Amino acid sequence: MFLSRLRLPSSEIQSTLTCNGQSAMSGGCGRNPPPFPDNEDQEAELDTQVLDSDDDDDEGEDIFTGARSKPITPTSAPDEGDIFSEEGSYVRSDVHHATNGLHSDEELDLFTEATVELTLTNTTSQGRREIIGPTASACNTTRVPNSILKPSIVTKTMEELEEEESGDQFELNIAVTNPEKIGDGMNAYMSYKVSTQTTLPMFLNKTFSVRRRFSDFLGLYEKISAKHSLLGCIIPPPPQKSVVGMTKVKVGKEDSSSAEFVEKRRAALERYLQRVVAHPSLLQDPDVREFLERDELPRAVNTQALSGPGLLKMINRASDAVNKMTIKMNESDNWFESKLQEVENEEQLLRRLHAAVDSLVNHRKELCSNTVVFSKSVAMLGSVEENSALSRALSQLAEVEDKMEQLHQQQAFSDFFILAELLADYVRLLGAVRCCFEQRMKVWQRLQEAQSTLQKKREAEAKLLWANKPEKLQQAKDDINEWESKVSQYERDFERVTCTVRKEMLRFEKEKARDFKQHIVKYLESLLHTQHRLVKCWEAFLPEAKAIA
Amino acid sequence: MMSNLDINFFFEDFRLNAYILNVDLQTDATLQVDISDALSERDKVKFTVHTKSTLPNFKQNEFSVVRQHEEFIWLHDSFVENEEYAGYIIPPSPPRPDFDASREKLQKLGEGEGSMTKEEFTKMKQELEAEYLAIFKKTVAMHEVFLCRVAAHPVLRKDLNFHVFLEYNQDLSVRGKNKKEKLEDFFKNVVKSADGVLVAGVKDVDDFFEHEKTFLLEYHNRVKDSSAKSDRMIRSHKSAADDINRIASTLYTLGTQDSTDLCKFFLKVSELFEKTRKIEARVAADEDLKLADLLKYYLRESQAAKDLLYRRGRALVDYENANKALDKARAKNKDVLQAETTQQVCCQKFEKISESAKQELIDFKTRRVAAFRKNLVELAELELKHAKGNLQLLQSCLGVLKGDT
Numbered sequence: 001m002f003l004s005r006l007r008l009p010s011s012e013i014q015s016t017l018t019c020n021g022q023s024a025m026s027g028g029c030g031r032n033p034p035p036f037p038d039n040e041d042q043e044a045e046l047d048t049q050v051l052d053s054d055d056d057d058d059e060g061e062d063i064f065t066g067a068r069s070k071p072i073t074p075t076s077a078p079d080e081g082d083i084f085s086e087e088g089s090y091v092r093s094d095v096h097h098a099t100n101g102l103h104s105d106e107e108l109d110l111f112t113e114a115t116v117e118l119t120l121t122n123t124t125s126q127g128r129r130e131i132i133g134p135t136a137s138a139c140n141t142t143r144v145p146n147s148i149l150k151p152s153i154v155t156k157t158m159e160e161l162e163e164e165e166s167g168d169q170f171e172l173n174i175a176v177t178n179p180e181k182i183g184d185g186m187n188a189y190m191s192y193k194v195s196t197q198t199t200l201p202m203f204l205n206k207t208f209s210v211r212r213r214f215s216d217f218l219g220l221y222e223k224i225s226a227k228h229s230l231l232g233c234i235i236p237p238p239p240q241k242s243v244v245g246m247t248k249v250k251v252g253k254e255d256s257s258s259a260e261f262v263e264k265r266r267a268a269l270e271r272y273l274q275r276v277v278a279h280p281s282l283l284q285d286p287d288v289r290e291f292l293e294r295d296e297l298p299r300a301v302n303t304q305a306l307s308g309p310g311l312l313k314m315i316n317r318a319s320d321a322v323n324k325m326t327i328k329m330n331e332s333d334n335w336f337e338s339k340l341q342e343v344e345n346e347e348q349l350l351r352r353l354h355a356a357v358d359s360l361v362n363h364r365k366e367l368c369s370n371t372v373v374f375s376k377s378v379a380m381l382g383s384v385e386e387n388s389a390l391s392r393a394l395s396q397l398a399e400v401e402d403k404m405e406q407l408h409q410q411q412a413f414s415d416f417f418i419l420a421e422l423l424a425d426y427v428r429l430l431g432a433v434r435c436c437f438e439q440r441m442k443v444w445q446r447l448q449e450a451q452s453t454l455q456k457k458r459e460a461e462a463k464l465l466w467a468n469k470p471e472k473l474q475q476a477k478d479d480i481n482e483w484e485s486k487v488s489q490y491e492r493d494f495e496r497v498t499c500t501v502r503k504e505m506l507r508f509e510k511e512k513a514r515d516f517k518q519h520i521v522k523y524l525e526s527l528l529h530t531q532h533r534l535v536k537c538w539e540a541f542l543p544e545a546k547a548i549a
Numbered sequence: 550m551m552s553n554l555d556i557n558f559f560f561e562d563f564r565l566n567a568y569i570l571n572v573d574l575q576t577d578a579t580l581q582v583d584i585s586d587a588l589s590e591r592d593k594v595k596f597t598v599h600t601k602s603t604l605p606n607f608k609q610n611e612f613s614v615v616r617q618h619e620e621f622i623w624l625h626d627s628f629v630e631n632e633e634y635a636g637y638i639i640p641p642s643p644p645r646p647d648f649d650a651s652r653e654k655l656q657k658l659g660e661g662e663g664s665m666t667k668e669e670f671t672k673m674k675q676e677l678e679a680e681y682l683a684i685f686k687k688t689v690a691m692h693e694v695f696l697c698r699v700a701a702h703p704v705l706r707k708d709l710n711f712h713v714f715l716e717y718n719q720d721l722s723v724r725g726k727n728k729k730e731k732l733e734d735f736f737k738n739v740v741k742s743a744d745g746v747l748v749a750g751v752k753d754v755d756d757f758f759e760h761e762k763t764f765l766l767e768y769h770n771r772v773k774d775s776s777a778k779s780d781r782m783i784r785s786h787k788s789a790a791d792d793i794n795r796i797a798s799t800l801y802t803l804g805t806q807d808s809t810d811l812c813k814f815f816l817k818v819s820e821l822f823e824k825t826r827k828i829e830a831r832v833a834a835d836e837d838l839k840l841a842d843l844l845k846y847y848l849r850e851s852q853a854a855k856d857l858l859y860r861r862g863r864a865l866v867d868y869e870n871a872n873k874a875l876d877k878a879r880a881k882n883k884d885v886l887q888a889e890t891t892q893q894v895c896c897q898k899f900e901k902i903s904e905s906a907k908q909e910l911i912d913f914k915t916r917r918v919a920a921f922r923k924n925l926v927e928l929a930e931l932e933l934k935h936a937k938g939n940l941q942l943l944q945s946c947l948g949v950l951k952g953d954t
Binding site: 352521538 | 932
């Protein structure tokens with residue numbers, strides 16, 4: 001099982017914040033919540049180094065950690081659909097499993113900026129939206145909807161944003177496991193078990209799990225996107241639909257390719273959820289909580305590609321694309337323009353890298369099958385050979401080649417799951433980043449339109465004054481007031497979005513740097529492991545070869 | 550571009566190669582042959598054959614001539630066609646130098662020059678040149694091995710054609726076969742293989758030869774299979790190494806986008822992949838040399854051994870036919886003397902072949918075992934060396950990367 005670890009700042013952060021704002025939920029009693037029972041052994045952490053080391057402390061108490069060393073096939077769950085049995089043959093060694101999805105193991109310094117506090121009492125604003133969660137002391141049965149406060153807008157400098165530290169940490173681990181095929185024929189679907197383990201107070205339990213299907217994940221994305229993307233957040237994109245892959249599964253074709261597909265999807269869904277909960281604002285979203293906790297979710301129907309809403313989405317996207325080409329902003333600050341350019345460049349390069357890694361995976365798989373074939377051929381040659389020592393050596397060579405095939409197989413697995421999938425994820429994430437920038441442009445556009453409307457209204461009023469028609473004047477004045485307030489609202493929105501986007505980029509870049517470093521290090525470790533085994537193979541063979549006489 | 554690739558080698562590698570195929574080069578001072586130089590022109594390769602000899606047959610003790618592939622083939626064919634040598638395993642002729650694939654790639658590279666960065670282009674060009682060089686070295690080695698086997702053979706080394714080949718410093722005017730001759734060859738081969746089947750069907754009196762017949766047939770087929778499969782496997786390996794190259798250069802580009810921590814990280818990893826790629830390419834090349842080439846060579850040698858058995862079988866059949874003819878002649882009392890002489894000739898031929906063939910086949914076995922041993926040992930040693938090299942690179946890089954983060 002693969003884990004995501006999340007630490008969230010506690011309310012104690014408050015004191016470190018530099019900006020003030022009023023919170024609507026300071027609570028009538030204005031008290032601080034009692035400390036969390038689980039909090040006792042946690043200390044306020046002020047820098048990432050400490051965070052990293054603290055991570056290790058928690059490993060003992062985490063029931064999921066044991067799973068890290070277990071093989072990917074869920075041996076603990078006996079009720080597996082037999083589609084999973086293929087899995088066992090494809091996936092081989094623990095080491096490689098442990099590497100998958102563990103990237104989020106140290107997602108600790110996400111919160112050095114203290115973007116969102118786990119709100120127990122006050123929240124402040126630093127020019128961003130608040131999400132209020134229920135108070136900790138009460139049993140967490142109520143869901144408080146997101147409320148968008150009207151905070152005083154304070155724009156922080158980049159340094160300030162970076163300096164905000166996190167306070168106490170809470171945990172949230174998510175794993176997606178146990179794919180099961182439900183139903184038959186074309187109506188069949190795969191159901192995945194989503195298990196959460198957390199010390200966050202906003203959840204009902206500490207450990208719980210639900211079953212979800214792929215469309216549920218897509219539905220979650222739609223909901224989150226609808227709410228948060230307008231505010232300039234970077235929304236992690238869900239795994240891609242695959243008609244071909246799913247059809248194979250539905251039809252019941254139980255070969256290694258459909259098992260591979262299921263495993264690929266399972267891992268992708270897990271990474272998706274881990275990214276979602278790693279985002280401080282998204283974690284607070286009740287839809288996310290509902291997704292993780294609620295036993296039965298209403299079926300998300302507008303995720304189907306050819307449904308009405310699906311088509312609508314496609315049309316919207318097309319029109320967005322056109323819009324994007326025509327909007328040209330006046331930037332007071334070059335930062336956004338240059339960042340967008342960077343993002344676009346990087347996306348290109350990552351695509352190229354992904355293509356190369358993909359090619360490597362394919363060639364390694366080819367190498368596997370060719371090696372197996374060669375191994376058999378050498379064995380046959382050995383059996384014909386008259387000289388007994390040579391014959392023995394040749395059959396040993398066949399065995400060595402067999403072992404090499406296994407090594408290549410495992411290496412291809414690592415190539416794919418550690419590297420290729422990471423790159424594919426980031427290509428799509430960068431696309432989401434671009435969307436985020438586009439959102440900001442849309443908000444700006446709206447502001448511009450409102451400003452021009454206001455201008456027109458003012459002109460209309462002036463005309464009326466000049467034409468001396470008092471009865472219409474009141475209407476004109478009302479119009480002007482209305483549009484003035486709209487303009488100021490949109491200005492605030494734009495400021496807020498700008499601030500959010502900056503922060504999001506910072507957070508994203510940090511996360512990306514960490515992700516890449518972790519994954520690449522894990523990949524290199526897998527290469528190391530392979531080379532070790534190679535050395536052993538050949539060391540065992542050498543004396544056999546020397547023994548030929 | 551590569552039209553006049555003048556490559557002068559100091560052929561340490563080649564010596565090693567020839568030795569690996571277990572041809573004794575150093576022991577016999579009376580006749581030493583090697584290829585001291587080679588020149589690759591547009592579609593020809595010119596080998597400089599260098600001889601050192603104390604034999605009286607030669608005018609000088611040391612001399613060199615320039616030969617082309619066709620002349621090697623001529624020499625080989627002259628052995629095959631010579632009845633005197635019917636009882637020996639004729640060393641297989643070297644394969645034709647084949648640079649087509651490499652040349653094609655080089656051409657494609659030239660065409661695609663505009664679509665890639667300068668670094669990528671130079672890198673790919675270097676690789677292709679290295680590949681070209683490797684093929685070149687191989688073909689020189691194959692030609693040298695052929696000559697050395699001839700020089701080492703107690704009977705063949707005395708062949709007149711061989712001496713001419715070594716010494717005559719003009720062009721031997723051996724042209725490649727024209728269409729008519731090639732067609733003739735083709736038919737000859739068809740007839741020969743049909744005949745071969747007939748001859749093989751005749752059960753041999755001698756157990757040793759009967760056994761060898763079945764053994765060689767099966768061995769030849771298996772070696773053929775293994776050789777083809779090893780080639781495919783090694784090709785996949787080379788493709789994987791090429792992919793790592795692309796990864797390394799894309800990582801490098803990513804790393805040069807900026808000077809953030811992540812970019813520095815990318816640069817280090819790119820460097821690592823560059824190095825591991827070189828090692829992977831060497832692994833593939835060594836597997837090619839020690840395994841694939843070994844199998845290919847014994848494919849050809851086992852064919853030559855089969856040819857020997859065929860010739861003997863043919864001689865046996867001729868002998869038996871001659872016996873029958875003699876009996877018939879005696880019965881009819883007609884042409885008895887003629888039949889007797891024919892029978893005598895056949896008998897002698899048969900016995901001569903049988904005698905030398907037995908020794909040749911035993912030698913073949915010894916040579917084969919020794920060659921496999923040498924190559925397999927060296928293969929294992931090289932694989933170990935490269936794996937350890939890779940290991941070290943990875944360990945040190947990981948150490949640096951982990952230390953930074």
